Amino acid sequence: MHNGTTITQFIIEEQRQIAGATGDFTSLLNDVVTACKVISDMVNHGALVGVLGSAGTENVQGETQKKLDILSNEVFIKSNEWAGHLAAMASEEMDEIYPIPIQYPRGKYLLTFDPLDGSSNIDVNVSVGTIFSILRCPGGNDEPTERDFLQAGTQQVAAGYALYGPSTMMVLTTGNGVNGFTLDQNIGEFILTHPKMQIPSDTREFAINVSNMRFWEPPVRRYVQECLDGKEGPRGEDFNMRWIASMVAEVHRILTRGGIFMYPMDSKIKSKGQGGKLRLLYEANPMSFVVEQAGGGSITGDERILEVQPESLHQRVPVILGSRNEVERILGYHKDS
Numbered sequence: 001m002h003n004g005t006t007i008t009q010f011i012i013e014e015q016r017q018i019a020g021a022t023g024d025f026t027s028l029l030n031d032v033v034t035a036c037k038v039i040s041d042m043v044n045h046g047a048l049v050g051v052l053g054s055a056g057t058e059n060v061q062g063e064t065q066k067k068l069d070i071l072s073n074e075v076f077i078k079s080n081e082w083a084g085h086l087a088a089m090a091s092e093e094m095d096e097i098y099p100i101p102i103q104y105p106r107g108k109y110l111l112t113f114d115p116l117d118g119s120s121n122i123d124v125n126v127s128v129g130t131i132f133s134i135l136r137c138p139g140g141n142d143e144p145t146e147r148d149f150l151q152a153g154t155q156q157v158a159a160g161y162a163l164y165g166p167s168t169m170m171v172l173t174t175g176n177g178v179n180g181f182t183l184d185q186n187i188g189e190f191i192l193t194h195p196k197m198q199i200p201s202d203t204r205e206f207a208i209n210v211s212n213m214r215f216w217e218p219p220v221r222r223y224v225q226e227c228l229d230g231k232e233g234p235r236g237e238d239f240n241m242r243w244i245a246s247m248v249a250e251v252h253r254i255l256t257r258g259g260i261f262m263y264p265m266d267s268k269i270k271s272k273g274q275g276g277k278l279r280l281l282y283e284a285n286p287m288s289f290v291v292e293q294a295g296g297g298s299i300t301g302d303e304r305i306l307e308v309q310p311e312s313l314h315q316r317v318p319v320i321l322g323s324r325n326e327v328e329r330i331l332g333y334h335k336d337s
């Protein structure tokens with residue numbers, strides 16, 4: 001038996017420091033934690049409970065949905081709609097916002113989520129995750145609208161992710177540093193195992209989908225080429241490369257040992273009329289909040305992601321995040337070009 005701090009104890013303790021806290025936020029985070037435990041259980045059981053494979057439908061972004069994309073979306077809604085702390089939710093897997101149905105009380109918060117990130121990895125049994133972000137509802141909770149969600153990432157109250165890997169972890173920020181919790185499957189509790197996570201400022205490891213190289217813009221091309229040139233090149237050091245294709249798993253690696261993750265703008269994305277690959281409200285903003293709170297950096301190329309003013313619910317942005325000194329170098333390359 002362990003005697004560690006549970007995530008609930010941790011959140012309550014943090015909220016005790018905040019004058020006027022009503023307990024709504026604590027209860028909201030508890031429901032998010034419960035949702036992630038349920039998804040973790042489904043992911044763990046995989047083929048045994050028939051949840052792998054495609055659902056045969058497409059989401060609003062034209063991506064084929066996996067069964068687990070849809071199931072985890074439902075879990076998030078059911079776990080979070082009932083308690084009276086939310087005005088509305090928005091998800092990568094839903095076309096429109098989801099105002100809390102009229103039979104439940106409405107509260108002052110908004111929840112956005114990517115219920116299952118890295119879904120192309122489900123069927124091959126590689127790590128996937130859930131990403132979430134909590135905002136205040138600025139327009140009051142009577143008639144929440146899409147416009148209420150269009151807040152810059154700097155306005156987030158909390159953000160985090162669950163990683164369904166060899167162990168299930170929850171990594172969380174409420175704007176006061178980043179803490180990581182590991183799920184003890186025997187007692188069903190997340191226990192604080194990674195207090196005050198910090199991203200090393202320097203790294204020799206980068207992550208990017210190199211199959212897109214011919215579409216990249218000059219600053220990213222230059223950065224990656226210099227990494228590839230290794231000891232003999234301008235950096236004078238050898239670099240290593242990783243690509244998991246689950247943003248959650250990449251960000252977790254970076255939080256653990258440093259690194260740089262890039263899904264930059266490229267000519268292929270542009271030709272589709274998109275602003276990037278990753279979604280601002282469900283992926284880029286929550287992850288940028290976590291990364292910055294752990295001492296790292298996060299940019300689109302030439303601007304800080306958390307300062308981007310969202311214009312639509314499913315807006316996409318380029319993402320370059322990780323160890324601070326490397327992010328600053330890439331920012332410099334964008335400014336030079």
Ligand SMILES: O=P(O)(O)OC[C@H]1O[C@](O)(COP(=O)(O)O)[C@@H](O)[C@@H]1O
Pocket residue numbers: 063092114116117118119120209245246247248263
């Ligand atoms: O297919 P690619 O180019 O490797 O893209 C992988 C990227 O797409 C994503 O899987 C997008 O997330 P979803 O699985 O939620 O659509 C990221 O997690 C990942 O970094």
Ligand SMILES: [Mg+2]
Pocket residue numbers: 114116117118247283
């Ligand atoms: Mg995703």
Ligand SMILES: [Mg+2]
Pocket residue numbers: 069092114115116117118119
């Ligand atoms: Mg997803």
